[in-house]
Structure formats: C-alpha cells, structure tokens
Amino acid sequence: MNRFRPLAIGAALAFLAGSTLAASPTSPAELQAAWLAEARQSNPALRAFSAERGRSFFSTAHGGDWSCASCHTNNPGQGGAHAVTRKLIEPLSPAANPRRFSDVAKVDKWFGRNCKDVLGRACTPEEKGDLLAYLLTVKP
C-alpha cells in the first residue's frame, strides 16, 4: 500500500487541479478594440483593420511551409484537419463556431504557437486585428 499511496495522492491532486485553469472571457469586438489600441501605439494613423489584408495573411505562406490555411483550410467557415495528424480542427470563424475568440488565454496561446509555426515570430496586433476582421466576414 505504501507503494501506491504517494502515487495515488499525486494523481488525484493532478486530476483535481485540472479544473482550476481559469477561463478569461472575451469577444471578437473586445479583442479588436484592444489590438487597435495596441497597434496605434506604433502606427497612430491606423484607422481600422482590413479584412482584405487579413484574408491574404490567412491564405499565404510567410516564408515557411505552412500558412494558416494549411490546417484551417481555405474556408475557415468550415472545419479542417491538422496537417500531420489529420485530427479534426473546428471552424475558426466566430460565426461558424461561437467558442472561437471567446477566451483571452486561448487566443493568446494559439496565436503564440501558430504564429511561430507559420511566421517564425510573434504576430503583430495589426496582423491579429486584420485576421479577425477577415474571419468575421466568413459565414458558415
């Protein structure tokens, strides 16, 4: 029994801790406002984000092998599949999938990971704003 107990307690604690990661609710409009304010610090003349620039950002490769569309497909109103594992990826457009862009921590996590994969660097607030402006035009 002594062999099992520390393991069991550790596992139980780890399991209980699973529910402690806090959600940080947001909305596409809130995110857009925050990114616009941030982008204006370096580009005060910026008036609004561009869905057209966002569309081009989404669908082109940025010097590497992958674009956003590699996994999210050319139609982010529909689901895609991961390029390597073929795991289903839910639609990225908020109109098709209301859970998208609804949690700040998730948004930051995935931009952090995917921008490094696709661009080899972090995305700028302007790029994120343009991208979301585009996604908001995509209907399921």
Next chain:
Amino acid sequence: MKTLQSLSLATLLLAGGAWAGDHRYALSPTYAAECGSCHVAYPPALMDAAGWKVTLQQLERHFGSDASLEPQAQREIASLLQAQASTRSVHEGKGAAPRLTTTAWFQRKHRPEELHGYPLPAVPAGSKATPMAQCQACHRRAEQGDFGEGSLKPVSGRR
C-alpha cells in the same frame, strides 16, 4: 488498511490510470484539452516518466510545431505525467524526441501480423500526414481514451 488500499487504488484508476487489459484510459480535462488539440491525447500510461520529461522540456519545438504551455498548465501536466507514466521497460521513450509510437510496446502491437488485415491510414502523396499519428482513423473512440478492440473501426468485408 484494506479499505485504504482499495481507496488509493480506486483513486489511482479514476485519476487517469488504465482499466488494466481493456485499453481504456481516463484522461484529465486539462490534459485532454492541452495535449489533445493537434493530436489524440495520448494515454500518459503508454510512455515512461523519462520519455515524458524530455517531451515536456522541448514543447516549443514539438515535432515541428510550437506546443508551448502556460507555466501553470505546464506544471499540472508535468506532475500528472510523472504520476501516471508507465514503469514498464517496453514503454521506454527513446531518443532525443521520444515518440509513443516508437516504444517497443506500440511497435509490437502494430506489427502487420497484429493488425489482421487492418489497413493503416492512407497518406496522399505530398502530404505531411503520418499514419501512426492518426489513432482516430482506426480507434474510433481514441479521443475518449478508449483504445479497446470493441471500438476499432470494422474492416470492410469482415468483422
């Protein structure tokens, strides 16, 4: 004593252990969410602690993708993996980037003679997809941690 022992064992099983023999694994919500977005959340009990440790140390370069975690999630998942990792040598994660699919156990279970005619997932030419990363193609309930034979996709023309 006996009660305590069963209780700890039950906790261990509930907290993510396997129902021995039937290849079903309970997955914690954090683990399933953080380690099951890009691929099936691989059962922690199918690789050893050393293999998981190396994997977690290089999440920023995780098989060609950045899979880095927030510090809190990283700590939770690290302790969960250490608690639930296999202690069997057949589950040893090998090399600089250990893969669950290259452990002796996994390879034995997926030898052609073990597959009984099951086709591996087709990979189109030019695709970056790898057959063995697509658990869900044959194990239809893999995302729920269920790798039991009963949930295998039927092969056409046979049961």
